Amino acid sequence: MVRPRKNRIVAFDPDVSYFKPRGIPLIELEEVCLTVDECESIRLADLIGMSHEEAGGRMGVSRATFGRIVQQARKIIADALINGKAINIEGGNYRINEEERIFMCCKCNKKWEEPRGTGRPSHCPSCDHDKYLRVWEKK
Numbered sequence: 001m002v003r004p005r006k007n008r009i010v011a012f013d014p015d016v017s018y019f020k021p022r023g024i025p026l027i028e029l030e031e032v033c034l035t036v037d038e039c040e041s042i043r044l045a046d047l048i049g050m051s052h053e054e055a056g057g058r059m060g061v062s063r064a065t066f067g068r069i070v071q072q073a074r075k076i077i078a079d080a081l082i083n084g085k086a087i088n089i090e091g092g093n094y095r096i097n098e099e100e101r102i103f104m105c106c107k108c109n110k111k112w113e114e115p116r117g118t119g120r121p122s123h124c125p126s127c128d129h130d131k132y133l134r135v136w137e138k139k
Contacts, residue, residue, distance in 0.1 A: 008037040008069070009060040011097040012134070015119060020086035030085045035092025038073035045070045048133070106131040 014036070020029055037059070044055035045066075056066030080087045101114045105124035114121055123130045 005093040006061065007093050007095045008040070009058065009097050010036055010040040010094040011058070011101075012040055012043055013096055014039055014089055017089040018086065019080075021084045024084065026086065030083070031088050032076050032080050032085050033091065034073060034076050034087055034089050035094070036089060037092040037094040038069055038076065039089050040094070041066060041070040042073045042077070102135050103132045104135045105129055106133065111135065 020026060040059060041055065044050045044058060045052065050058070052066050052070070053063040055070075056063045059066060059069075061069070077087065079085060102111055103114060103121060103124075104111045105127060107129035108124060108127040110124055110126040112121075112125055121132070124132055
């Protein structure tokens with residue numbers, strides 16, 4: 001009997017859930033599915049640059065499991081890019097992290113909190129700059 005999959009902790013619920021090559025009608029495209037937890041693994045490893053151990057801890061899985069998740073996600077994305085397929089982001093075994101959301105401006109380094117469920121902020125409330133990162137602080 002196979003062990004049930006453990007829910008992965010996801011701190012980022014993507015606002016955009018579909019990508020397709022430009023100029024090709026949707027009806028003519030093949031589609032690949034990237035799960036929300038696979039998308040989170042790409043965000044942590046490739047966008048933020050976390051180590052597999054730290055990112056695995058953030059998602060509530062082992063380093064080895066995180067490595068398998070991110071490897072599968074990269075394979076799906078590479079298939080879509082190389083073969084001109086649409087990417088649908090949905091499903092997976094995950095739960096949204098209910099902790100506070102803290103952002104830091106890349107220009108002035110100001111940190112601020114945003115309530116969950118309000119989407120991504122459009123700019124820094126201090127300097128109006130539109131480049132910022134989500135940060136986590138240990139309690």
